[in-house]
Amino acid sequence: MGTATCRYGRLRTALAALLACGTLAGTALVGASSASGAQRAKEIAPGVEYRDFDLRAAHGVAHAHLVSVDLNNKHVRIGLLRPGAVAARGRVSQLADVQGALAGVNGDFFHITETQHPGVAATGSAVGPEIADGRVLKAAVPHGQRFGPALPPGTTTEDVLGVGTNRTARLDRLTLSGSLSTPEGMWRLGGLNQYALPVGSIGAFTSDWGGVSRARATCGTDSSRSAPCSTDTYEVTVRGGQVVATAGKPGSGTIPAGTTVLVGRETGAQVLRKLYRGEPVRVEHHLVAASGAAYSFAIGGFPVLRHGTPPAGLDNTVATVRTAVGIAGDGHRLLLLALDGASEYRSGLTVAELASALRSLGASEGFNLDGGGSSTLVVRQPGKRAVSVLNHPSGGTERAVANGIGVFPAS
Template sequence: MPSLKRFVLPALSLATTACVVASLGAAAPSSAGQTTPAPPTALADGQRAPGTGTAEHPKHSSDGIAGWVAQDLPAGRRKVTIANEVSWDMAPGINFRQWDQIDGRQPVGQIRAQLLTIDINNPANELDLVAPAKVPVRKPVSELAAKAGAVAAVNGDFFDIGDTGAPLGVGKDRELGMRHAPKAGWNNSFYVGADGHPYIGPLPYKGKLKQHPKLKFSNHNSPSIQANGIGVFDKNWGPTQGSSVTAGQKRVREVVVVGGRVRSNKTKVSEGLRIRGKGLVFVARGMATKMLKKVKVGEKATVVESLASSPTMAISGDRPLLTNGSRVVINDVLAHPRTAIGIDADGGKVLILVIDGRQSFSRGYTMVELANMMAALGAENALNLDGGGSSTMVGHTPTGQLAVLNSPSDGHERLVPNGIGVFSRPVS
């Protein structure tokens, strides 16, 4: 599919609407005509470094680019001016809205926001994972949406941008089932439960080998196997990535399963071994190699796996923004392009927000600003998805054409491993 140009919304007069939103924590509006700021200054001691991806310092975006350092908000008025607001319905119960918000916070005293509001009480409306056939493959969001027949879509999980390209968290498709998941460490997720309701919360993965019940898996199709863990890879992964999935660790063990029986058990990870059909590859790191060594060539090998809450679809982000109406993030320093998904208090509406950033007309949002905005829009629970150059929203224009509706900070769509598709399906 050819790349799509960004749909340029018709410009409305400035100051189309003015409002006071105290909960957003915005400064008094400044004059127009902002210029692109210089790169962010060095972070002071104790400030959070972006892109590290550790438990202490979660990622802000997969690209690891330092965010613009947002200035502290002055005391006093907290007014924001809304300008250039446009909206339309993409389908019954699926609404798109875009607006500029002038708040005076530097660098660049304004942001541009794109919001999808989905009424999931309408039985025609549905959300699902959109992704390429192979987990480590990356595609533009517009291509993923077009192939799946989605009305709209946004980018999804953080991913291993510098190596395998695979997503870090949980991914489950309504029809194709679980595609990737870690036991712990990166499974804060948006998901739809077996009851049809949307939720935000942790989705731990459980996996074991039926013939060796004590042999537990730590990862399914993950870009990196947890330390002293065992990863299982299937046909959705494709060729094995060798030492990429073991963080370069040499003390490993690999078991190849073909036709439900163990074909080989060796102490070296294969490079480029293609997994076909119902074949599986188990790879162990560290102390877990002793457990995997017990699996004998020729014996049966049956994997038993599950996700908590038995979701029909799921996709991960790195951290919740709001939990039961309370803001649970504290970073109000680094401004990035952002993507977030939220659920209202009644559970009947899903809100998907993209904030443009790193551009002269939109600085991006800090985590605190993002959480405050989601709360102001009506979200009770909200999750941060991948940001930075990945932040992309595509959808149907008023004429029904699929287009990029925001302004990705790379100047074009970034290739991503998955996204959230919004569908309007015929109701039988």
């Protein structure tokens, strides 16, 4: 496989330049396949373009759908596609239409199945952190509790793709910083609206979680998703700065605005059992970016390209339909890419080939999202009121997902 790198300033010239550059780390453009056969991008809205093309890879030809977003254009912005609650799922087209998006792709890996713990249902919530319109919705689950393919070396469930309040995109890491303070002392929070909590910790659940049972948060361990649920649990409800209710196990149901439900397991449960109704408590939580940046949007996944170079250890054996995001133009252009799941293209790309494809399109940073049956790319064509699904989901129909990346007209 070749190792040369092709870098291009503008997406309009990237694909044509690929033909001259040739095969790049196992992937090569073999021509656009739109109805007209043209390789020019189609403008969807100011600052937003769409194109499709083929990529030749080791396992066959993959067909790619690409939305390019110019973050320097003040008429467009990036936001989180979400189903209204952290513990919920929706189809990308549905989420896009409800929120008024111009385009979008599916997002993070999520809690899609639950077979190891009888009586406990899948929550549908994402693995990694979420920030929507500057508001923190959730933090990352422990590494051993994630869904999706094995993470590349050096990556964690805290890795995110984010767009800052300065409209610049970057890869970063978001860590939960939170505490529970009582007259008896202060304890660190181990989770925020997560389907899995670290062993021995206390997690906070807010109205953003939704009405799904919180019991799954006490199942498994930090290293094993299938480990039994904890038998040492406790729950405390806080409103107006004081304890208003307690329970011997995690509950369910909608959490009112201004209310926080604390769920403890093992040592965390023992701490919560010491709290009584009416006792004053203070709960604080926020996400801390490794870079120190402030984000208006963030979503989980894992990096596949950093500073133009794929990190060591990327898988180059398992090929499948994939969704990914590239960052180009010093953080001022996003490339939303989803492969087609039609039968003739279902061989897809390996993670290493995906990184090379993003690099060949001009990206300096690359971020892998959920793939397979989740891979979906939607666009609202000019003059239309609803989006259209432009790739073919490999399952035959759209899969309901936890979140996605939406391209919106700026208000």
